[in-house]
Amino acid sequence: MTFDRTIKIAPSILSSDFARLGEECRAIEAQGADWVHVDVMDNHFVPNLTIGPGVAKAIRPHIKGVMDVHVMIAPVDPLIEAFAEAGTDILTAHAEAGPHIHRTLQAIRAAGMKAGLALNPGTPAEAAAPLLDSVDLILAMTVNPGFGGQAFLEPVLDKVAALRGMIGDRPVHIQVDGGIDTRTAGRAAASGADVLVAGSAVFRGGSPDAAQVYGDNIAAIRSAAEAGLTVG
Numbered sequence: 001m002t003f004d005r006t007i008k009i010a011p012s013i014l015s016s017d018f019a020r021l022g023e024e025c026r027a028i029e030a031q032g033a034d035w036v037h038v039d040v041m042d043n044h045f046v047p048n049l050t051i052g053p054g055v056a057k058a059i060r061p062h063i064k065g066v067m068d069v070h071v072m073i074a075p076v077d078p079l080i081e082a083f084a085e086a087g088t089d090i091l092t093a094h095a096e097a098g099p100h101i102h103r104t105l106q107a108i109r110a111a112g113m114k115a116g117l118a119l120n121p122g123t124p125a126e127a128a129a130p131l132l133d134s135v136d137l138i139l140a141m142t143v144n145p146g147f148g149g150q151a152f153l154e155p156v157l158d159k160v161a162a163l164r165g166m167i168g169d170r171p172v173h174i175q176v177d178g179g180i181d182t183r184t185a186g187r188a189a190a191s192g193a194d195v196l197v198a199g200s201a202v203f204r205g206g207s208p209d210a211a212q213v214y215g216d217n218i219a220a221i222r223s224a225a226e227a228g229l230t231v232g
């Protein structure tokens with residue numbers, strides 16, 4: 001993976017048809033997705049249960065580019081190797097998930113993956129300060145994690161801007177996730193986010209058989225984000 005700060009759209013397959021995951025991954029990539037975002041939930045760290053490394057491994061052959069895995073699980077460490085073996089490119093763990101996040105980030109890199117640090121909406125930017133040289137991505141959650149389709153939390157944008165300032169010239173992506181659509185993407189990008197995760201706003205109205213809808217949705221979110229950069 002090479003680093004750049006151009007806007008990237010990462011559809012969250014949480015909002016896709018779980019019975020057709022391979023087709024869904026192929027469809028969104030063919031329709032312009034930059035990364036494929038995989039949400040892993042354990043019904044412990046968050047009140048929902050989704051998929052694990054076995055499913056990540058099964059969909060990997062259907063993804064040509066970046067498989068971006070966001071683990072909403074605690075503990076993380078026992079599953080790091082399994083996600084590496086599944087072909088994960090970026091593994092993002094929560095600062096709130098356990099007492100030794102620095103060790104977790106080191107273990108993710110040692111396993112050959114890029115390391116991401118996720119912050120819940122209520123966790124301040126300062127939580128990332130001691131970890132800036134240990135991360136390749138910071139995910140500022142713009143909803144409380146657990147479910148797709150929630151309303152965007154506007155106050156998180158101040159945190160995104162603070163993170164952008166803290167990161168400086170380091171090659172660290174800022175990702176936002178939750179409630180991203182054509183109305184919010186511009187402000188997220190203007191605040192400093194370069195990777196925009198969108199679930200319902202990408203998959204709404206489409207299917208692998210009507211994949212042009214995904215293409216239209218991805219293009220509209222990208223345009224809104226890029227317009228925000230121009231204004232911002």
Ligand SMILES: O=C(CO)[C@H](O)[C@H](O)COP(=O)(O)O
Nearest residue numbers: 012145146148149179199200
């Ligand atoms: O991590 C998530 C929830 O924890 C999802 O990726 C996120 O909510 C995206 O869904 P939507 O775009 O529908 O808000």
